[in-house]
Amino acid sequence: MITALDQWFAREILPHEGVLVRYLTKAxxxxxxxxxxxxxxxxxxxxSARSTLPTSPKAFxxxxxxxxxxxxxxxxxxxxIDSTQDFERLNVLIDEISPERQLSARQELRSLARAxxxxxxxxxxxxxxRRVEGLSQRETAQRLGLHEGAVESQLxxxxxxxxxxxxxxxxxxxxxxxxxxxxxxxxxx
Amino acid sequence: xxPSTNSAExxxxxxxxxxxxxxxxxxxxxxxxxxxxxxxxxxxxIAFVRIVTAWERSGRLNALGAGVPSGTxxxxxxxxxxxxxxxPPSEPPQTRSKGLADPEIDVAPSMADSPPVRALSRPQFxxxxxxxxxxxxxxxxxxxxxxxxRDHADSYRTQIGAITTVPLSDGSKVTLNTDSQIxxxxxxxxRRIRLDQxxxxxxxxKDTARSFVVEIADKRVVAVGTKFxxxxxxxxxxxxxxxxxxxxxRRGVSSKAAPAQLDAGSEARTxxxxxxxxxxxxxxxxxxxxxxxxYIMFRNTALADAVADFNRxxxxxxxxxxxxxxxxxxxxxxxxxxxDSFLWLLHSGFPINVEARGDRIILTKR
Numbered sequence: 001m002i003t004a005l006d007q008w009f010a011r012e013i014l015p016h017e018g019v020l021v022r023y024l025t026k027a028x029x030x031x032x033x034x035x036x037x038x039x040x041x042x043x044x045x046x047x048s049a050r051s052t053l054p055t056s057p058k059a060f061x062x063x064x065x066x067x068x069x070x071x072x073x074x075x076x077x078x079x080x081i082d083s084t085q086d087f088e089r090l091n092v093l094i095d096e097i098s099p100e101r102q103l104s105a106r107q108e109l110r111s112l113a114r115a116x117x118x119x120x121x122x123x124x125x126x127x128x129x130r131r132v133e134g135l136s137q138r139e140t141a142q143r144l145g146l147h148e149g150a151v152e153s154q155l156x157x158x159x160x161x162x163x164x165x166x167x168x169x170x171x172x173x174x175x176x177x178x179x180x181x182x183x184x185x186x187x188x189x
Numbered sequence: 190x191x192p193s194t195n196s197a198e199x200x201x202x203x204x205x206x207x208x209x210x211x212x213x214x215x216x217x218x219x220x221x222x223x224x225x226x227x228x229x230x231x232x233x234x235i236a237f238v239r240i241v242t243a244w245e246r247s248g249r250l251n252a253l254g255a256g257v258p259s260g261t262x263x264x265x266x267x268x269x270x271x272x273x274x275x276x277p278p279s280e281p282p283q284t285r286s287k288g289l290a291d292p293e294i295d296v297a298p299s300m301a302d303s304p305p306v307r308a309l310s311r312p313q314f315x316x317x318x319x320x321x322x323x324x325x326x327x328x329x330x331x332x333x334x335x336x337x338x339r340d341h342a343d344s345y346r347t348q349i350g351a352i353t354t355v356p357l358s359d360g361s362k363v364t365l366n367t368d369s370q371i372x373x374x375x376x377x378x379x380r381r382i383r384l385d386q387x388x389x390x391x392x393x394x395k396d397t398a399r400s401f402v403v404e405i406a407d408k409r410v411v412a413v414g415t416k417f418x419x420x421x422x423x424x425x426x427x428x429x430x431x432x433x434x435x436x437x438x439r440r441g442v443s444s445k446a447a448p449a450q451l452d453a454g455s456e457a458r459t460x461x462x463x464x465x466x467x468x469x470x471x472x473x474x475x476x477x478x479x480x481x482x483x484y485i486m487f488r489n490t491a492l493a494d495a496v497a498d499f500n501r502x503x504x505x506x507x508x509x510x511x512x513x514x515x516x517x518x519x520x521x522x523x524x525x526x527x528x529d530s531f532l533w534l535l536h537s538g539f540p541i542n543v544e545a546r547g548d549r550i551i552l553t554k555r
Contacts, residue, residue, distance in 0.1 A: 163243035
């Protein structure tokens with residue numbers, strides 16, 4: 001079900017997410033649109049890679065990002081205040097960093113731990129028991145006195161927050177409500 | 190689930206699907222429905238891959254559980270991150286999640302072995318350029334590889350300005366330079382590449398059972414476990430060996446004539462029947478192969494030659510209209526897809542006038 005292309009994407013593109021999102025946040029005036037932009041960029045890269053894998057994935061990712069932003073500006077009816085939208089100026093150093101070297105093990109762990117601690121009480125407990133202790137959903141539900149459905153939905157929230165940390169995008173100032181599962185959400189489940 | 194283009198909603202849906210799959214209550218019908226959702230849009234597929242990958246990679250969290258008694262959930266900030274805290278090398282723990290089997294699998298060979306694909310049109314990437322004096326915007330086509338196959342052989346072609354590496358099923362790699370075309374035929378007894386046009390760099394996997402032969406017109410370059418480049422100019426070739434050894438043969442020539450043997454560090458040029466071999470200096474070898482990194486290097490190169498070389502990488506050709514400037518010597522490293530920097534140098538550093546005229550760039554004496 002997971003294809004070779006999916007694996008390529010996970011290995012060569014996703015690790016640059018942090019750099020990409022920081023770049024988009026600087027380049028694009030409306031921060032609420034950054035995640036949608038990221039999605040559109042990923043789709044273009046993925047579909048292009050379906051026919052041919054780019055020789056320089058990171059460079060290709062950022063070229064696609066610039067092209068997409070340029071297209072959006074061209075088609076939008078909104079006039080940006082900073083009308084000299086020169087995305088070239090925010091050029092990213094294009095050097096080939098292999099994904100494994102991107103964050104040291106220690107840094108990645110710290111980033112994960114911070115993200116983990118930012119979860120709501122309930123979500124954090126669920127994620128600990130499910131991910132670190134490896135308990136099943138049923139066992140977790142029993143241990144915490146929750147319905148299984150609640151454990152399931154907390155897992156869904158938790159993994160979304162962890163995803164930001166894993167791909168280096170945890171501290172990018174992306175609007176909270178778009179991130180899922182963080183501490184300030186109401187615990188009505 | 191209702192279709193949505195909103196990325197937050199798609200991500201939430203992907204996470205929900207993931208959590209359901211992990212719940213312990215998952216049927217074949219569920220799997221089928223997930224597949225439908227994944228196939229409904231590329232964005233859905235990507236979101237799911239991202240979530241699965243995140244879960245896998247978050248296995249590093251296990252390090253925080255070292256020494257913590259089962260059933261105890263450490264409070265926030267319990268992680269010291271002091272030098273003494275042990276952070277065991279994280280291996281994905283034994284979880285019951287069905288994630289990506291092996292993220293280290295090299296994708297390329299399996300894609301090369303995939304069933305033949307018909308020629309596809311590629312999206313063209315345009316780059317806007319800084320205006321240089323009277324120059325208009327030049328659109329450089331940075332394309333990619335066209336991959337099409339006939340019978341059991343495969344052909345590969347790069348567009349102008351493109352460079353790409355093609356992995357072969359025997360483990361060899363061929364890097365195609367701008368505007369090049371090769372025809373590959375690998376079978377149990379031989380490995381044969383025909384260089385129809387352009388330039389390619391070959392990294393040949395050792396295989397004692399099969400020789401590796403690059404054919405150009407009536408010439409053959411036979412490799413013996415090596416790395417070398419071949420550039421085709423009409424029916425003549427330029428071969429540069431960086432590792433190992435190759436043999437250059439000519440079809441139709443009597444077996445009395447010994448084939449030219451080329452060792453690492455040597456370059457051969459053919460001119461019809463003649464073969465000229467020399468040992469270029471390392472700096473020159475670097476210059477001749479700089480295209481592989483996307484750069485063209487000039488060292489005290491005559492403008493006419495530099496322009497001829499650059500023109501291989503751009504659809505908008507540069508023309509020298511004034512013979513007086515053709516001999517000007519230039520040097521420098523240029524990205525092969527960055528003709529504007531090259532033209533800027535000519536305009537600002539030399540008595541050269543650069544003018545855009547129609548679909549060409551004209552150089553005259555200033």
